[in-house]
Amino acid sequence: MNIQFFKYQGTGNDFILIDNRYELFPKNNTKLIEKLCDRRFGIGADGLILLENDKFSDFRMVYYNSDGNESSMCGNGGRCIVAFAKQLNVIENETTFMAVDGDHYAKISADGIVSLQMKNVEEIKMASDYVFLNTGSPHHITLVDEVKSVPVKEIGSQIRYSDLYGKAGSNVNFVEVITDSLFAVRTYERGVEDETLSCGTGVTAAAIAMNAIGKTTSTEISLLVEGGELKVTFKKEGKKYTEVFLIGPATFVYEGKIQI
Structure with a gap:
């Protein structure tokens, strides 16, 4: 069977997008998904995303890491599926869609910038040498002096x-303070098991963590990643972070068909 796919990237975090509204894709075939994401034997991507029908929203996002396993929320993938839904004429410029961590509101501008509302953050663990929080996916945040010199994968x-995170593990982010409202971030992603050029839930976690530990008083933060720049905005209500938005480009790369 030939399957049509679409390739998108958000600040270098790249994804295979498939329209699965007719439920033709063999979504339980872990080995197939892993092969499609392989950069030598497949299409190549950090993850694969299915767009499916949903009874209560515009569509459902089903996300798989490049290891073939269904995973927790992906922020850049969420932005890319919004652009994909617009390309398919499923939505116009605004949407509410369902993901693994619940419903998400998003809007897309004429120049392809997607603003994606992320989940509220109410619990933040602050240790002496790291911060941990969940922004739809779990994130360990470590401050470093110079992010470019960090052996991220190692x-x-x-x-x-x-042992800190057990079998489930956590994504790991290294953050450098540049100014009060500008930070540089590099991320090791579980499921990819390597550094990615960008991680949407990771920069969201980094922005909130920097505010929580007093490295910034800003509620509009820019974050430099290996693949470009993203912005995170939020409201702070006591120790709770609400109206959290991940903002950045979601770019169509190419489309094609592959035999599976």
Whole structure:
């Protein structure tokens, strides 16, 4: 069977997008998804996303990491599926869709900038040398002096597989303070098991963590990632973070067909 796919990227975080409203894709075939995401033997991507019908919203997002396993929320993937839904004429410029962590509101501008509302954050663990919070996916945040010199894959994998997070593990982010409202972030992603050029839930977590520990008083924060720049905005209500938005480009790369 030939399957049509669409390739999108959000600040270098790339995804295979498939219209699965007719439920033809063999979504339980972990090995197939892993092969499609393989950069040598498949299409190549950090993850695969299915757009499916949903009874109570415009569509449902089903996200798989490149290891073939269904995963927690992906922020950049969420922005890319909004652009994909617009390309398919499923939506116009605004949408509410369902993902693994609940419903999300988003809007897309004429120039392809997608503003995606993320889940509220009410619990933040602050240790002496790291911050941990969940922004739809779990994130370990570590401050560093110079993010470019960090061996992200080596240290990230050690923390991801440490006893601190058990079998489920955590994504790991390294953050450098540049100004009060500008930070540089590099991320090791579980499921990809490597550094990615960008992580949407990761920069969201980094922005909130920097505010929580007093490294910024801003509620509109820019974050430099290896693949470009993203923005995170939020409201702070006591220790609770609400109206959290991840903002950045979602770019169509190409489309094609592949035999599965």
